[in-house]
Amino acid sequence: MIADPVEAWAYFFRQADAMTTDEIQQRFNCPAFTEAAQVLDMTQRPQQHRSQYEQRLKAQRDERARMQYAVDQARLEGEALGEARAEARGRISILRKILGGEPESLDSLSLEQLTVIEKELQNQLRERGI
Structure with a gap:
């Protein structure tokens, strides 16, 4: 887990498309990142x-x-x-x-x-x- 919030978000934006929502939730263990992953996932759907x-x-x-x-x-x-x-x-x-x-x-x-x-x-x- 990345402690610095800026680094965590930078990592998220670089790697989110290669990770599943579950992987993001496990890596970051933060509701904001989980919600962001869900929104990202939803934008990629039909x-x-x-x-x-x-x-x-x-x-x-x-x-x-x-x-x-x-x-x-x-x-x-x-x-x-x-x-x-x-x-x-x-x-x-x-x-x-x-x-x-x-x-x-x-x-x-x-x-x-x-x-x-x-x-x-x-x-x-x-x-x-x-």
């Missing part, structure tokens, strides 16, 4: 095989992009929900202080539960004329 290979690569990239989009959307939704819950807890805290009530932990409650509590406290304020 057009139909290359087209199928490119379609598979495109499908893989598309799937990765869809997954990343889903992850990003889930993160944004989670952040928005967290902010909404924090705001609701803040409003409830203020309403309880106004009504002279004792603070309770609201951390484990859902947004829907917090909304119900907030409405109940607002009704109490109206009933007291505050």
Whole structure:
């Protein structure tokens, strides 16, 4: 195995066409060289095989992009929900202080539960004329 990356790539470019993908993988033991050997191998195949290979690569990239989009959307939704819950807890805290009530932990409650509590406290304020 060649330790210097520049020498390794130079050797690869000089000798790759005389080596199989397996030989390249054994000699270099590096994913970058294995991928380069696979691409080189694919470029030497008939057009139909290359087209199928490119379609598979495109499908893989598309799937990765869809997954990343889903992850990003889930993160944004989670952040928005967290902010909404924090705001609701803040409003409830203020309403309880106004009504002279004792603070309770609201951390484990859902947004829907917090909304119900907030409405109940607002009704109490109206009933007291505050």
